[in-house]
Amino acid sequence: MKYVIGIDLGTSAVKILLVDQKGNVCMETSKSYPLIQEQFGYSEQNPEEWVEKTVEGISEMINQFQGDIHDIEGISFSGQMHGLVLLDREQRILRNAILWNDTRTTKQCREIYETVGKQRLLEITKNPALEGFTLPKILWVKENEPETFERASVFLLPKDYLRYRITGNIHSEYSDAAGTLLLNMSKREWSEELLNLFGLSPNFCPPLVESHEFVGTISPEFSRLTGLSEFTKVFAGGADNACGAIGSGILSEGKTLCSVGTSGVVLSYETRNDLDFEGKVHYFNHGEPNSFYTMGVTLSAGYSLNWFKEKIAQDEKFEDLLQEVGIVPVGSNGLLFTPYLVGERTPHADSTIRASFIGMDALHERKDFVRAILEGITFSLNESIEIFRENGKNIEAIVSIGGGAKNEAWLQMQADIFDSKIEKLESEQGPGMGAAMLAAIGCGWFSTLKECATSFIQTEKIYYPIKENVEKYKKLFSIYKQIYKNTKSLNEQLKEFKR
Numbered sequence: 461m462k463y464v465i466g467i468d469l470g471t472s473a474v475k476i477l478l479v480d481q482k483g484n485v486c487m488e489t490s491k492s493y494p495l496i497q498e499q500f501g502y503s504e505q506n507p508e509e510w511v512e513k514t515v516e517g518i519s520e521m522i523n524q525f526q527g528d529i530h531d532i533e534g535i536s537f538s539g540q541m542h543g544l545v546l547l548d549r550e551q552r553i554l555r556n557a558i559l560w561n562d563t564r565t566t567k568q569c570r571e572i573y574e575t576v577g578k579q580r581l582l583e584i585t586k587n588p589a590l591e592g593f594t595l596p597k598i599l600w601v602k603e604n605e606p607e608t609f610e611r612a613s614v615f616l617l618p619k620d621y622l623r624y625r626i627t628g629n630i631h632s633e634y635s636d637a638a639g640t641l642l643l644n645m646s647k648r649e650w651s652e653e654l655l656n657l658f659g660l661s662p663n664f665c666p667p668l669v670e671s672h673e674f675v676g677t678i679s680p681e682f683s684r685l686t687g688l689s690e691f692t693k694v695f696a697g698g699a700d701n702a703c704g705a706i707g708s709g710i711l712s713e714g715k716t717l718c719s720v721g722t723s724g725v726v727l728s729y730e731t732r733n734d735l736d737f738e739g740k741v742h743y744f745n746h747g748e749p750n751s752f753y754t755m756g757v758t759l760s761a762g763y764s765l766n767w768f769k770e771k772i773a774q775d776e777k778f779e780d781l782l783q784e785v786g787i788v789p790v791g792s793n794g795l796l797f798t799p800y801l802v803g804e805r806t807p808h809a810d811s812t813i814r815a816s817f818i819g820m821d822a823l824h825e826r827k828d829f830v831r832a833i834l835e836g837i838t839f840s841l842n843e844s845i846e847i848f849r850e851n852g853k854n855i856e857a858i859v860s861i862g863g864g865a866k867n868e869a870w871l872q873m874q875a876d877i878f879d880s881k882i883e884k885l886e887s888e889q890g891p892g893m894g895a896a897m898l899a900a901i902g903c904g905w906f907s908t909l910k911e912c913a914t915s916f917i918q919t920e921k922i923y924y925p926i927k928e929n930v931e932k933y934k935k936l937f938s939i940y941k942q943i944y945k946n947t948k949s950l951n952e953q954l955k956e957f958k959r
């Protein structure tokens with residue numbers, strides 16, 4: 461039997477899957493790392509930690525692997541998007557990576573609009589200037605850490621840095637490059653116009669390849685550290701949301717994905733690159749050549765639940781914290797939560813808004829808060845679904861993946877709030893599976909991702925909307941939507957008191 465490895469460099473952890481030629485997940489491991497949040501709006505990670513945890517995870521896996529390591533034919537990647545890794549001329553890291561959920565760059569976003577013009581930016585990149593994207597982070601370092609910027613010779617996205625450390629070769633690929641705000645999305649090349657406008661050299665951008673493209677083999681050093689064979693082939697990989705879509709079979713028009721990881725995402729497959737959503741949703745290149753996807757993003761989805769667990773129930777497992785969620789009624793006994801712990805993206809691109817619990821009373825218990833958090837996250841994702849429906853998309857079935865898809869009550873809640881069938885797959889690890897599928901294509905096991913999906917992806921269970929709950933959630937959703945406008949100005953006034 462032959463195998464491939466899919467590595468998902470997530471925000472909370474690196475997750476590694478060993479998958480055989482039939483698509484069975486034979487082994488899996490996960491190694492977590494923290495966020496570094498030194499100031500209001502800041503979110504960073506140390507890229508060296510990504511490498512260390514990946515080495516730890518792979519070597520643990522290889523130690524337990526019973527077969528011949530030469531049968532592990534290929535390896536590929538999925539990675540948290542948009543994060544800025546800066547390297548000097550000797551390819552050494554210059555500073556911590558600034559992540560997708562870091563919102564310090566509001567000023568730089570304004571400067572991008574002033575320099576390029578919103579309409580022109582949308583024409584080239586198909587996306588608006590949002591704090592989370594990479595170009596504003598590059599401009600922030602240029603303005604605020606000029607000495608560091610002076611020494612920077614190339615920028616990389618998180619999984620591209622990890623892959624560089626495994627192969628010694630520098631590349632990026634279209635699905636992740638699409639989230640930088642420097643890619644000409646339809647021409648599939650770094651935008652000369654944007655690079656010129658911001659005084660960036662073309663050499664500052666890594667060469668672009670397809671997600672399934674062969675980019676090298678395991679370096680002798682990485683082979684020594686992990687036990688992997690130096691002959692194992694390495695393929696480029698994709699953005700975590702592109703890989704999540706691949707690993708969930710979102711490979712044809714009409715298919716929709718919901719992913720609850722640290723962020724929350726609702727994503728829809730597109731065959732065209734010339735639609736106009738006026739920047740209301742993200743519009744990126746897929747990991748499959750010549751296909752695209754549109755996407756709404758909740759910045760703190762799983763992160764909101766994780767935050768509550770860290771503050772209130774640090775030693776409990778998620779399973780224990782969520783145990784009583786199913787016995788709390790729809791609407792959490794009149795408690796609503798907005799998940800704006802680090803600001804928001806869709807539909808409110810707002811770096812200053814912060815979270816609220818509304819309706820707290822003396823009778824509320826911990827379990828009400830837990831259910832309200834799950835409901836708030838799901839309402840936020842429903843605002844993205846609403847945008848898709850308003851734009852004519854017919855959403856009747858959604859594949860649900862990510863850490864959040866481990867919980868049955870939450871999956872039923874998604875069906876009730878989205879008023880749609882929810883499909884749970886055998887593995888909720890869509891991005892890791894998508895990465896493994898890219899490696900399988902690269903190794904020549906299948907000729908297309910669709911063919912691979914038919915063999916690799918199995919549905920485990922379908923959750924159907926319960927009419928009575930759907931009606932209650934419609935009422936609650938309309939109350940939920942009022943919280944943003946009613947708390948916006950309060951949060952702006954509170955900003956001066958933040959750390």
Ligand SMILES: Nc1ncnc2c1ncn2[C@@H]1O[C@H](COP(=O)(O)OP(=O)(O)O)[C@@H](O)[C@H]1O
Nearest residue numbers: 470471472473721722762765766778862863864
């Ligand atoms: N058993 C569980 N039930 C529900 N949610 C969970 C469970 N375990 C983890 N989660 C949620 O999933 C999130 C992590 O999801 P994951 O897809 O691994 O994220 P990332 O790719 O960002 O690292 C956690 O922050 C948590 O909110």
Ligand SMILES: O=C(CO)[C@@H](O)[C@H](O)COP(=O)(O)O
Nearest residue numbers: 470471540541560721722723
């Ligand atoms: O910023 C985005 C998408 O635009 C996020 O979805 C990141 O890609 C991080 O993903 P997770 O760690 O939550 O999977």
